[in-house]
Amino acid sequence: MQNHIIETDENGLEQNSHGDSLFPLAGYDEYFSQFILKEVPWHWHEEIELVVVVEGSTHLEYVDGSLELEEGDGVFINSNTMHRLTQTSSIDCHIINFVLKPEFLGGRFDSRIYNEFVKPICSNKSLSAIKLSPKIMWERLILEKINNAFAIYTDQRFGYELSVQARLLDAWYILCVNQPTLFESIPPVTESKIRLDKITKFIHTHYDQKLAIKDLASVADISESECYRLFRKTLQTTPNDYILNHRLQMAAIKLIATNLSILNISYELGFGNPSYFSKKFKEQYATTPKEFRHLHQNK
Structure with missing residues (x-):
């Protein structure tokens, strides 16, 4: 069975093409x-x-x-x-x-x-x-x-x-x-969308670095508590969980698309501790990074 990978750039824009210029x-x-x-x-x-x-x-x-x-x-x-x-x-x-x-x-x-x-x-x-x-x-x-x-x-x-x-x-x-x-007249873009767009773009660009809530909040010029409220209201998650989910998504792609060691992948994605990376990866995908790579690279 084919593996579908949705690759995105630092802004979350999908990189896969759909059709072509003659039949889009x-x-x-x-x-x-x-x-x-x-x-x-x-x-x-x-x-x-x-x-x-x-x-x-x-x-x-x-x-x-x-x-x-x-x-x-x-x-x-x-x-x-x-x-x-x-x-x-x-x-x-x-x-x-x-x-x-x-x-x-x-x-x-x-x-x-x-x-x-x-x-x-x-x-x-x-x-x-x-x-x-x-x-x-x-x-x-x-x-x-x-x-x-x-x-x-x-x-x-x-x-x-x-x-x-x-x-x-x-x-x-x-x-x-x-x-x-x-x-009818188009309503203006909500402030929450504008703020979330700034923060998620920052996360997608800096996910491989240490990110604190105060860093995210400062990007949108809001308080840390407002940052938490923004994510819960708009994406039904927390900033920390969003960062973790994005890092694990990128890890899954790297495990399949590259031959980088699991140790290097964990450090490249900002986990710092390889054991913590493996633990969170298994919690999310019910398999270890090593097992995941073996399963999907062999398809």
Whole structure:
């Protein structure tokens, strides 16, 4: 089974490409067990993402909110939205998803369609995600369009590009006519988003160094107690746990992608104590770093 690794830069921007400049869309049929961390870790990308849960359930987290997605549910994740998906079902969560550039739907940046029907939604930084439920008629129609488009994308017969685009444009049309408030004046970005963005970028750039809460707080010009409140309110975690999770995520990638010793990896990632690194890694992924490397490098 393939291992999926979501590599990000120091700002959390995903480095994987989706489609190409001539057809800026990619579709994925994924099981959470295929991801090396058995979750889709925190990341963001410029593309829109459309997800449908085929089997199982997942918890979607994003700044200032979260959603529970059961089998049959779907979600629209907006452009530039930092998000994470974790499994909540006892069975292996199975999802299909499209990752696409806004121009796939709107065409050229100076086109009427792009500026009137795509840009207002994708540039709305206060809009992170919209849940789609098969229990609501217009949302079920969108889900049907996405599922149908995915079947055509998977088959890839002659002209599939036209058919996929047509169905996703239909889905976008249904969203637009049923959510007219999306085109009203865009509310300003919340202060919490601005502050969190500054702090997470700092963490992603300096995770290999010793980080104290006072360092994080100073980046956003807030108190240490406010820093704790910010993380609990927006990401439902603590600053320390966020740092630890990011370091362990980077460790998992290095264990698979490099031949660096486990000792060197622990020091490179700012753990200092190799025993502490191994302990936390096993707590998180139910295996030692050595076992993890042996398991995944041999796939």
